[in-house]
Amino acid sequence: MFIQALKEQLGEAPLSPGEVAIVGAGPGDPGLLTLRALCLLNQADCLVYDRLVSPDVMALAPQAAQRFYVGKASRCHALTQDETNQLLVRLAVTGKRVVRLKGGDPFIFGRGGEEAEMLVDNGIPFRVVPGITSAQGCSAYAGFPLTHRDYAQGVTFVTGHARADGSLNLDWPALASRRHTLVFYMGLTNAELIRRELLANGVPSRLPVALIERGTTPQQRRVITTLDRLPDTIRDESLTPPTLIVVGEVVSLAARLDAGCLAEAVA
Structure with missing residues:
Protein backbone atom coordinates (compact mmCIF):
# COMPACT_ATOMS: atom_id res chain seq x y z
CA MET A 1 0.00 0.00 0.00
CA PHE A 2 2.76 2.45 0.99
CA ILE A 3 4.91 1.61 -2.03
CA GLN A 4 1.96 1.98 -4.40
CA ALA A 5 1.16 5.39 -2.92
CA LEU A 6 4.83 6.30 -3.22
CA LYS A 7 4.88 5.36 -6.90
CA GLU A 8 1.86 7.54 -7.56
CA GLN A 9 3.27 10.47 -5.58
CA LEU A 10 6.63 10.31 -7.39
CA GLY A 11 5.12 9.74 -10.80
CA GLU A 12 7.63 6.92 -11.15
CA ALA A 13 7.13 4.72 -14.23
CA PRO A 14 7.08 1.04 -13.25
CA LEU A 15 10.26 -0.91 -13.86
CA SER A 16 9.63 -2.81 -17.09
CA PRO A 17 10.58 -6.44 -17.78
CA GLY A 18 14.08 -6.41 -19.27
CA GLU A 19 14.95 -3.01 -17.78
CA VAL A 20 17.89 -2.30 -15.45
CA ALA A 21 17.87 0.32 -12.69
CA ILE A 22 21.35 1.38 -11.57
CA VAL A 23 20.61 2.54 -8.04
CA GLY A 24 22.72 4.32 -5.44
CA ALA A 25 22.11 2.59 -2.10
CA GLY A 26 23.78 5.31 -0.03
CA PRO A 27 26.59 4.87 2.49
CA GLY A 28 24.89 2.33 4.77
CA ASP A 29 22.12 3.81 6.88
CA PRO A 30 18.86 2.65 5.23
CA GLY A 31 17.30 5.97 6.23
CA LEU A 32 19.53 7.63 3.62
CA LEU A 33 18.05 5.62 0.76
CA THR A 34 16.10 7.88 -1.60
CA LEU A 35 12.37 7.41 -2.08
CA ARG A 36 12.91 6.64 -5.77
CA ALA A 37 15.50 4.00 -4.89
CA LEU A 38 13.09 2.39 -2.41
CA CYS A 39 10.31 2.42 -5.00
CA LEU A 40 12.45 0.62 -7.61
CA LEU A 41 14.00 -1.75 -5.08
CA ASN A 42 10.52 -3.01 -4.23
CA GLN A 43 9.92 -3.97 -7.90
CA ALA A 44 13.08 -6.02 -8.44
CA ASP A 45 13.03 -9.55 -9.80
CA CYS A 46 16.83 -9.63 -9.47
CA LEU A 47 19.24 -7.72 -7.25
CA VAL A 48 22.85 -7.35 -8.33
CA TYR A 49 24.62 -5.83 -5.34
CA ASP A 50 28.03 -4.70 -4.12
CA ARG A 51 29.96 -5.38 -0.92
CA LEU A 52 29.17 -1.96 0.54
CA VAL A 53 25.38 -2.25 0.23
CA SER A 54 24.30 -2.64 3.85
CA PRO A 55 22.24 -5.63 5.06
CA ASP A 56 19.62 -3.16 6.29
CA VAL A 57 19.14 -1.85 2.75
CA MET A 58 19.03 -5.38 1.34
CA ALA A 59 16.31 -6.26 3.84
CA LEU A 60 14.00 -3.73 2.16
CA ALA A 61 13.95 -5.74 -1.08
CA PRO A 62 11.29 -8.36 -1.84
CA GLN A 63 12.21 -11.72 -0.33
CA ALA A 64 11.43 -13.43 -3.63
CA ALA A 65 13.98 -11.37 -5.57
CA GLN A 66 17.02 -13.33 -6.76
CA ARG A 67 20.24 -12.01 -5.29
CA PHE A 68 23.57 -11.87 -7.12
CA TYR A 69 26.61 -10.76 -5.10
CA VAL A 70 29.28 -9.05 -7.23
CA GLY A 71 31.25 -7.36 -4.46
CA LYS A 72 34.86 -6.28 -4.80
CA ALA A 73 37.53 -5.96 -2.13
CA SER A 74 41.25 -5.43 -2.53
CA ARG A 75 42.60 -8.38 -4.57
CA CYS A 76 39.33 -10.27 -4.03
CA HIS A 77 36.55 -9.90 -6.60
CA ALA A 78 33.43 -12.08 -6.61
CA LEU A 79 33.16 -11.23 -10.31
CA THR A 80 35.33 -9.09 -12.55
CA GLN A 81 33.78 -5.88 -13.85
CA ASP A 82 33.39 -7.43 -17.30
CA GLU A 83 31.57 -10.42 -15.78
CA THR A 84 29.28 -8.08 -13.84
CA ASN A 85 28.49 -6.16 -17.02
CA GLN A 86 27.65 -9.39 -18.81
CA LEU A 87 25.48 -10.56 -15.90
CA LEU A 88 23.35 -7.42 -16.13
CA VAL A 89 22.82 -7.98 -19.85
CA ARG A 90 22.09 -11.69 -19.41
CA LEU A 91 19.45 -11.07 -16.74
CA ALA A 92 17.82 -8.26 -18.69
CA VAL A 93 17.49 -10.20 -21.97
CA THR A 94 15.56 -12.92 -20.10
CA GLY A 95 12.94 -10.30 -19.17
CA LYS A 96 13.95 -9.80 -15.55
CA ARG A 97 13.46 -6.47 -13.84
CA VAL A 98 16.99 -5.84 -12.58
CA VAL A 99 18.06 -3.49 -9.80
CA ARG A 100 21.82 -2.92 -9.72
CA LEU A 101 22.51 -1.73 -6.17
CA LYS A 102 25.71 0.19 -5.52
CA GLY A 103 27.02 1.58 -2.26
CA GLY A 104 26.98 5.38 -2.18
CA ASP A 105 26.36 6.91 -5.60
CA PRO A 106 26.73 4.76 -8.74
CA PHE A 107 28.57 7.46 -10.69
CA ILE A 108 31.15 8.35 -8.00
CA PHE A 109 33.83 5.64 -7.97
CA GLY A 110 31.05 3.12 -8.53
CA ARG A 111 31.78 2.10 -12.14
CA GLY A 112 28.17 2.89 -12.95
CA GLY A 113 29.24 4.65 -16.11
CA GLU A 114 30.95 1.51 -17.41
CA GLU A 115 27.85 -0.57 -16.74
CA ALA A 116 25.60 2.00 -18.40
CA GLU A 117 27.84 1.91 -21.50
CA MET A 118 27.51 -1.87 -21.64
CA LEU A 119 23.72 -1.62 -21.43
CA VAL A 120 23.63 0.96 -24.23
CA ASP A 121 25.86 -1.22 -26.42
CA ASN A 122 23.43 -4.11 -25.98
CA GLY A 123 20.22 -2.15 -26.41
CA ILE A 124 19.11 -2.66 -22.79
CA PRO A 125 16.82 0.07 -21.38
CA PHE A 126 18.01 1.46 -18.07
CA ARG A 127 17.62 4.29 -15.62
CA VAL A 128 19.98 5.71 -12.99
CA VAL A 129 19.06 6.75 -9.45
CA PRO A 130 21.66 8.90 -7.63
CA GLY A 131 22.59 8.05 -4.07
CA ILE A 132 24.12 9.91 -1.15
CA THR A 133 27.80 9.23 -1.62
CA SER A 134 30.06 8.11 1.21
CA ALA A 135 31.81 11.47 1.39
CA GLN A 136 28.55 13.29 2.09
CA GLY A 137 27.04 10.77 4.46
CA CYS A 138 30.16 9.92 6.43
CA SER A 139 31.29 13.51 6.96
CA ALA A 140 27.82 14.58 8.15
CA TYR A 141 27.56 11.62 10.54
CA ALA A 142 31.13 12.26 11.71
CA GLY A 143 30.18 15.80 12.71
CA PHE A 144 31.76 18.15 10.17
CA PRO A 145 30.95 19.71 6.76
CA LEU A 146 32.99 19.19 3.62
CA THR A 147 32.93 22.89 2.73
CA HIS A 148 32.77 25.99 4.90
CA ARG A 149 33.29 29.65 4.01
CA ASP A 150 36.02 30.02 6.63
CA TYR A 151 37.87 26.77 6.01
CA ALA A 152 37.31 25.22 2.58
CA GLN A 153 36.04 26.75 -0.64
CA GLY A 154 36.11 23.44 -2.49
CA VAL A 155 36.15 19.68 -2.06
CA THR A 156 37.73 16.97 -4.21
CA PHE A 157 36.82 13.29 -4.19
CA VAL A 158 39.92 11.20 -4.89
CA THR A 159 40.46 7.50 -5.42
CA GLY A 160 43.14 6.20 -3.11
CA HIS A 161 43.09 2.77 -4.75
CA ALA A 162 46.17 1.89 -6.78
CA ARG A 163 46.10 0.35 -10.24
CA ALA A 164 47.03 -3.29 -10.76
CA ASP A 165 50.68 -2.25 -11.29
CA GLY A 166 50.69 -0.56 -7.86
CA SER A 167 50.81 3.01 -9.17
CA LEU A 168 48.68 5.85 -7.85
CA ASN A 169 49.22 8.60 -10.40
CA LEU A 170 47.44 11.67 -9.06
CA ASP A 171 47.98 15.37 -9.66
CA TRP A 172 49.50 15.90 -6.23
CA PRO A 173 50.37 19.61 -6.68
CA ALA A 174 46.73 20.33 -7.57
CA LEU A 175 45.50 18.31 -4.61
CA ALA A 176 47.72 20.34 -2.29
CA SER A 177 45.65 23.52 -2.81
CA ARG A 178 45.00 25.54 0.33
CA ARG A 179 41.52 25.97 1.83
CA HIS A 180 40.34 22.79 0.16
CA THR A 181 38.99 19.47 1.47
CA LEU A 182 40.26 16.15 0.13
CA VAL A 183 38.26 12.96 0.49
CA PHE A 184 40.13 9.75 -0.29
CA TYR A 185 38.05 6.69 -1.08
CA MET A 186 39.70 3.26 -0.66
CA GLY A 187 42.90 4.88 0.60
CA LEU A 188 43.94 2.84 3.65
CA THR A 189 46.59 0.74 1.95
CA ASN A 190 48.14 3.82 0.35
CA ALA A 191 48.03 6.05 3.41
CA GLU A 192 51.82 6.38 3.59
CA LEU A 193 51.97 7.42 -0.06
CA ILE A 194 49.17 9.95 0.47
CA ARG A 195 50.95 11.40 3.49
CA ARG A 196 54.31 11.57 1.74
CA GLU A 197 53.05 13.18 -1.47
CA LEU A 198 50.88 15.79 0.23
CA LEU A 199 53.70 16.78 2.59
CA ALA A 200 56.13 16.96 -0.34
CA ASN A 201 53.77 19.39 -2.08
CA GLY A 202 53.52 21.78 0.85
CA VAL A 203 50.51 20.59 2.81
CA PRO A 204 51.06 21.36 6.53
CA SER A 205 52.00 18.33 8.59
CA ARG A 206 49.51 19.23 11.33
CA LEU A 207 46.54 19.52 8.99
CA PRO A 208 43.58 17.67 10.56
CA VAL A 209 42.54 14.32 9.12
CA ALA A 210 39.41 12.31 9.88
CA LEU A 211 39.28 8.56 9.45
CA ILE A 212 35.70 7.28 9.30
CA GLU A 213 35.26 3.52 9.44
CA ARG A 214 31.89 2.03 8.38
CA GLY A 215 30.34 5.47 8.28
CA THR A 216 26.59 5.99 8.91
CA THR A 217 26.19 2.46 10.29
CA PRO A 218 25.88 1.38 13.97
CA GLN A 219 29.53 0.24 13.69
CA GLN A 220 30.81 3.70 12.71
CA ARG A 221 34.13 4.78 14.21
CA ARG A 222 35.60 8.25 13.81
CA VAL A 223 39.27 8.86 14.54
CA ILE A 224 40.79 12.35 14.32
CA THR A 225 44.49 12.67 13.64
CA THR A 226 46.92 14.83 11.65
CA LEU A 227 48.48 14.31 8.25
CA ASP A 228 51.93 13.47 9.61
CA ARG A 229 50.40 10.81 11.90
CA LEU A 230 48.09 9.27 9.28
CA PRO A 231 49.74 5.84 8.71
CA ASP A 232 50.60 5.47 12.41
CA THR A 233 47.03 6.20 13.44
CA ILE A 234 45.62 3.67 11.00
CA ARG A 235 47.95 1.03 12.43
CA ASP A 236 47.43 1.99 16.08
CA GLU A 237 43.64 2.04 15.77
CA SER A 238 43.51 -1.14 13.63
CA LEU A 239 41.27 0.56 11.10
CA THR A 240 39.94 -1.62 8.29
CA PRO A 241 38.01 -0.99 5.04
CA PRO A 242 35.68 0.61 4.36
CA THR A 243 37.34 3.66 5.90
CA LEU A 244 37.12 7.13 4.38
CA ILE A 245 40.06 9.55 4.74
CA VAL A 246 39.13 13.24 4.92
CA VAL A 247 41.96 15.79 4.89
CA GLY A 248 41.32 19.47 5.62
CA GLU A 249 40.66 22.22 8.13
CA LEU A 262 25.07 17.13 22.51
CA ALA A 263 23.86 20.36 24.08
CA GLU A 264 20.77 20.30 21.87
CA ALA A 265 20.05 16.67 22.76
CA VAL A 266 20.41 17.34 26.49
CA ALA A 267 18.15 20.38 26.25
Missing part, protein backbone atom coordinates in the same frame (compact mmCIF):
# COMPACT_ATOMS: atom_id res chain seq x y z
CA VAL A 250 36.93 21.42 8.14
CA VAL A 251 37.77 18.36 10.26
CA SER A 252 38.67 20.73 13.12
CA LEU A 253 34.96 21.60 13.39
CA ALA A 254 34.05 18.08 14.51
CA ALA A 255 34.56 18.66 18.24
CA ARG A 256 32.67 21.96 18.21
CA LEU A 257 29.72 20.64 16.23
CA ASP A 258 29.61 17.48 18.34
CA ALA A 259 29.37 19.67 21.45
CA GLY A 260 26.52 21.64 19.88
CA CYS A 261 24.58 18.48 18.98
Whole structure:
Protein backbone atom coordinates (compact mmCIF):
# COMPACT_ATOMS: atom_id res chain seq x y z
CA MET A 1 0.00 0.00 0.00
CA PHE A 2 2.76 2.45 0.99
CA ILE A 3 4.91 1.61 -2.03
CA GLN A 4 1.96 1.98 -4.40
CA ALA A 5 1.16 5.39 -2.92
CA LEU A 6 4.83 6.30 -3.22
CA LYS A 7 4.88 5.36 -6.90
CA GLU A 8 1.86 7.54 -7.56
CA GLN A 9 3.27 10.47 -5.58
CA LEU A 10 6.63 10.31 -7.39
CA GLY A 11 5.12 9.74 -10.80
CA GLU A 12 7.63 6.92 -11.15
CA ALA A 13 7.13 4.72 -14.23
CA PRO A 14 7.08 1.04 -13.25
CA LEU A 15 10.26 -0.91 -13.86
CA SER A 16 9.63 -2.81 -17.09
CA PRO A 17 10.58 -6.44 -17.78
CA GLY A 18 14.08 -6.41 -19.27
CA GLU A 19 14.95 -3.01 -17.78
CA VAL A 20 17.89 -2.30 -15.45
CA ALA A 21 17.87 0.32 -12.69
CA ILE A 22 21.35 1.38 -11.57
CA VAL A 23 20.61 2.54 -8.04
CA GLY A 24 22.72 4.32 -5.44
CA ALA A 25 22.11 2.59 -2.10
CA GLY A 26 23.78 5.31 -0.03
CA PRO A 27 26.59 4.87 2.49
CA GLY A 28 24.89 2.33 4.77
CA ASP A 29 22.12 3.81 6.88
CA PRO A 30 18.86 2.65 5.23
CA GLY A 31 17.30 5.97 6.23
CA LEU A 32 19.53 7.63 3.62
CA LEU A 33 18.05 5.62 0.76
CA THR A 34 16.10 7.88 -1.60
CA LEU A 35 12.37 7.41 -2.08
CA ARG A 36 12.91 6.64 -5.77
CA ALA A 37 15.50 4.00 -4.89
CA LEU A 38 13.09 2.39 -2.41
CA CYS A 39 10.31 2.42 -5.00
CA LEU A 40 12.45 0.62 -7.61
CA LEU A 41 14.00 -1.75 -5.08
CA ASN A 42 10.52 -3.01 -4.23
CA GLN A 43 9.92 -3.97 -7.90
CA ALA A 44 13.08 -6.02 -8.44
CA ASP A 45 13.03 -9.55 -9.80
CA CYS A 46 16.83 -9.63 -9.47
CA LEU A 47 19.24 -7.72 -7.25
CA VAL A 48 22.85 -7.35 -8.33
CA TYR A 49 24.62 -5.83 -5.34
CA ASP A 50 28.03 -4.70 -4.12
CA ARG A 51 29.96 -5.38 -0.92
CA LEU A 52 29.17 -1.96 0.54
CA VAL A 53 25.38 -2.25 0.23
CA SER A 54 24.30 -2.64 3.85
CA PRO A 55 22.24 -5.63 5.06
CA ASP A 56 19.62 -3.16 6.29
CA VAL A 57 19.14 -1.85 2.75
CA MET A 58 19.03 -5.38 1.34
CA ALA A 59 16.31 -6.26 3.84
CA LEU A 60 14.00 -3.73 2.16
CA ALA A 61 13.95 -5.74 -1.08
CA PRO A 62 11.29 -8.36 -1.84
CA GLN A 63 12.21 -11.72 -0.33
CA ALA A 64 11.43 -13.43 -3.63
CA ALA A 65 13.98 -11.37 -5.57
CA GLN A 66 17.02 -13.33 -6.76
CA ARG A 67 20.24 -12.01 -5.29
CA PHE A 68 23.57 -11.87 -7.12
CA TYR A 69 26.61 -10.76 -5.10
CA VAL A 70 29.28 -9.05 -7.23
CA GLY A 71 31.25 -7.36 -4.46
CA LYS A 72 34.86 -6.28 -4.80
CA ALA A 73 37.53 -5.96 -2.13
CA SER A 74 41.25 -5.43 -2.53
CA ARG A 75 42.60 -8.38 -4.57
CA CYS A 76 39.33 -10.27 -4.03
CA HIS A 77 36.55 -9.90 -6.60
CA ALA A 78 33.43 -12.08 -6.61
CA LEU A 79 33.16 -11.23 -10.31
CA THR A 80 35.33 -9.09 -12.55
CA GLN A 81 33.78 -5.88 -13.85
CA ASP A 82 33.39 -7.43 -17.30
CA GLU A 83 31.57 -10.42 -15.78
CA THR A 84 29.28 -8.08 -13.84
CA ASN A 85 28.49 -6.16 -17.02
CA GLN A 86 27.65 -9.39 -18.81
CA LEU A 87 25.48 -10.56 -15.90
CA LEU A 88 23.35 -7.42 -16.13
CA VAL A 89 22.82 -7.98 -19.85
CA ARG A 90 22.09 -11.69 -19.41
CA LEU A 91 19.45 -11.07 -16.74
CA ALA A 92 17.82 -8.26 -18.69
CA VAL A 93 17.49 -10.20 -21.97
CA THR A 94 15.56 -12.92 -20.10
CA GLY A 95 12.94 -10.30 -19.17
CA LYS A 96 13.95 -9.80 -15.55
CA ARG A 97 13.46 -6.47 -13.84
CA VAL A 98 16.99 -5.84 -12.58
CA VAL A 99 18.06 -3.49 -9.80
CA ARG A 100 21.82 -2.92 -9.72
CA LEU A 101 22.51 -1.73 -6.17
CA LYS A 102 25.71 0.19 -5.52
CA GLY A 103 27.02 1.58 -2.26
CA GLY A 104 26.98 5.38 -2.18
CA ASP A 105 26.36 6.91 -5.60
CA PRO A 106 26.73 4.76 -8.74
CA PHE A 107 28.57 7.46 -10.69
CA ILE A 108 31.15 8.35 -8.00
CA PHE A 109 33.83 5.64 -7.97
CA GLY A 110 31.05 3.12 -8.53
CA ARG A 111 31.78 2.10 -12.14
CA GLY A 112 28.17 2.89 -12.95
CA GLY A 113 29.24 4.65 -16.11
CA GLU A 114 30.95 1.51 -17.41
CA GLU A 115 27.85 -0.57 -16.74
CA ALA A 116 25.60 2.00 -18.40
CA GLU A 117 27.84 1.91 -21.50
CA MET A 118 27.51 -1.87 -21.64
CA LEU A 119 23.72 -1.62 -21.43
CA VAL A 120 23.63 0.96 -24.23
CA ASP A 121 25.86 -1.22 -26.42
CA ASN A 122 23.43 -4.11 -25.98
CA GLY A 123 20.22 -2.15 -26.41
CA ILE A 124 19.11 -2.66 -22.79
CA PRO A 125 16.82 0.07 -21.38
CA PHE A 126 18.01 1.46 -18.07
CA ARG A 127 17.62 4.29 -15.62
CA VAL A 128 19.98 5.71 -12.99
CA VAL A 129 19.06 6.75 -9.45
CA PRO A 130 21.66 8.90 -7.63
CA GLY A 131 22.59 8.05 -4.07
CA ILE A 132 24.12 9.91 -1.15
CA THR A 133 27.80 9.23 -1.62
CA SER A 134 30.06 8.11 1.21
CA ALA A 135 31.81 11.47 1.39
CA GLN A 136 28.55 13.29 2.09
CA GLY A 137 27.04 10.77 4.46
CA CYS A 138 30.16 9.92 6.43
CA SER A 139 31.29 13.51 6.96
CA ALA A 140 27.82 14.58 8.15
CA TYR A 141 27.56 11.62 10.54
CA ALA A 142 31.13 12.26 11.71
CA GLY A 143 30.18 15.80 12.71
CA PHE A 144 31.76 18.15 10.17
CA PRO A 145 30.95 19.71 6.76
CA LEU A 146 32.99 19.19 3.62
CA THR A 147 32.93 22.89 2.73
CA HIS A 148 32.77 25.99 4.90
CA ARG A 149 33.29 29.65 4.01
CA ASP A 150 36.02 30.02 6.63
CA TYR A 151 37.87 26.77 6.01
CA ALA A 152 37.31 25.22 2.58
CA GLN A 153 36.04 26.75 -0.64
CA GLY A 154 36.11 23.44 -2.49
CA VAL A 155 36.15 19.68 -2.06
CA THR A 156 37.73 16.97 -4.21
CA PHE A 157 36.82 13.29 -4.19
CA VAL A 158 39.92 11.20 -4.89
CA THR A 159 40.46 7.50 -5.42
CA GLY A 160 43.14 6.20 -3.11
CA HIS A 161 43.09 2.77 -4.75
CA ALA A 162 46.17 1.89 -6.78
CA ARG A 163 46.10 0.35 -10.24
CA ALA A 164 47.03 -3.29 -10.76
CA ASP A 165 50.68 -2.25 -11.29
CA GLY A 166 50.69 -0.56 -7.86
CA SER A 167 50.81 3.01 -9.17
CA LEU A 168 48.68 5.85 -7.85
CA ASN A 169 49.22 8.60 -10.40
CA LEU A 170 47.44 11.67 -9.06
CA ASP A 171 47.98 15.37 -9.66
CA TRP A 172 49.50 15.90 -6.23
CA PRO A 173 50.37 19.61 -6.68
CA ALA A 174 46.73 20.33 -7.57
CA LEU A 175 45.50 18.31 -4.61
CA ALA A 176 47.72 20.34 -2.29
CA SER A 177 45.65 23.52 -2.81
CA ARG A 178 45.00 25.54 0.33
CA ARG A 179 41.52 25.97 1.83
CA HIS A 180 40.34 22.79 0.16
CA THR A 181 38.99 19.47 1.47
CA LEU A 182 40.26 16.15 0.13
CA VAL A 183 38.26 12.96 0.49
CA PHE A 184 40.13 9.75 -0.29
CA TYR A 185 38.05 6.69 -1.08
CA MET A 186 39.70 3.26 -0.66
CA GLY A 187 42.90 4.88 0.60
CA LEU A 188 43.94 2.84 3.65
CA THR A 189 46.59 0.74 1.95
CA ASN A 190 48.14 3.82 0.35
CA ALA A 191 48.03 6.05 3.41
CA GLU A 192 51.82 6.38 3.59
CA LEU A 193 51.97 7.42 -0.06
CA ILE A 194 49.17 9.95 0.47
CA ARG A 195 50.95 11.40 3.49
CA ARG A 196 54.31 11.57 1.74
CA GLU A 197 53.05 13.18 -1.47
CA LEU A 198 50.88 15.79 0.23
CA LEU A 199 53.70 16.78 2.59
CA ALA A 200 56.13 16.96 -0.34
CA ASN A 201 53.77 19.39 -2.08
CA GLY A 202 53.52 21.78 0.85
CA VAL A 203 50.51 20.59 2.81
CA PRO A 204 51.06 21.36 6.53
CA SER A 205 52.00 18.33 8.59
CA ARG A 206 49.51 19.23 11.33
CA LEU A 207 46.54 19.52 8.99
CA PRO A 208 43.58 17.67 10.56
CA VAL A 209 42.54 14.32 9.12
CA ALA A 210 39.41 12.31 9.88
CA LEU A 211 39.28 8.56 9.45
CA ILE A 212 35.70 7.28 9.30
CA GLU A 213 35.26 3.52 9.44
CA ARG A 214 31.89 2.03 8.38
CA GLY A 215 30.34 5.47 8.28
CA THR A 216 26.59 5.99 8.91
CA THR A 217 26.19 2.46 10.29
CA PRO A 218 25.88 1.38 13.97
CA GLN A 219 29.53 0.24 13.69
CA GLN A 220 30.81 3.70 12.71
CA ARG A 221 34.13 4.78 14.21
CA ARG A 222 35.60 8.25 13.81
CA VAL A 223 39.27 8.86 14.54
CA ILE A 224 40.79 12.35 14.32
CA THR A 225 44.49 12.67 13.64
CA THR A 226 46.92 14.83 11.65
CA LEU A 227 48.48 14.31 8.25
CA ASP A 228 51.93 13.47 9.61
CA ARG A 229 50.40 10.81 11.90
CA LEU A 230 48.09 9.27 9.28
CA PRO A 231 49.74 5.84 8.71
CA ASP A 232 50.60 5.47 12.41
CA THR A 233 47.03 6.20 13.44
CA ILE A 234 45.62 3.67 11.00
CA ARG A 235 47.95 1.03 12.43
CA ASP A 236 47.43 1.99 16.08
CA GLU A 237 43.64 2.04 15.77
CA SER A 238 43.51 -1.14 13.63
CA LEU A 239 41.27 0.56 11.10
CA THR A 240 39.94 -1.62 8.29
CA PRO A 241 38.01 -0.99 5.04
CA PRO A 242 35.68 0.61 4.36
CA THR A 243 37.34 3.66 5.90
CA LEU A 244 37.12 7.13 4.38
CA ILE A 245 40.06 9.55 4.74
CA VAL A 246 39.13 13.24 4.92
CA VAL A 247 41.96 15.79 4.89
CA GLY A 248 41.32 19.47 5.62
CA GLU A 249 40.66 22.22 8.13
CA VAL A 250 36.93 21.42 8.14
CA VAL A 251 37.77 18.36 10.26
CA SER A 252 38.67 20.73 13.12
CA LEU A 253 34.96 21.60 13.39
CA ALA A 254 34.05 18.08 14.51
CA ALA A 255 34.56 18.66 18.24
CA ARG A 256 32.67 21.96 18.21
CA LEU A 257 29.72 20.64 16.23
CA ASP A 258 29.61 17.48 18.34
CA ALA A 259 29.37 19.67 21.45
CA GLY A 260 26.52 21.64 19.88
CA CYS A 261 24.58 18.48 18.98
CA LEU A 262 25.07 17.13 22.51
CA ALA A 263 23.86 20.36 24.08
CA GLU A 264 20.77 20.30 21.87
CA ALA A 265 20.05 16.67 22.76
CA VAL A 266 20.41 17.34 26.49
CA ALA A 267 18.15 20.38 26.25
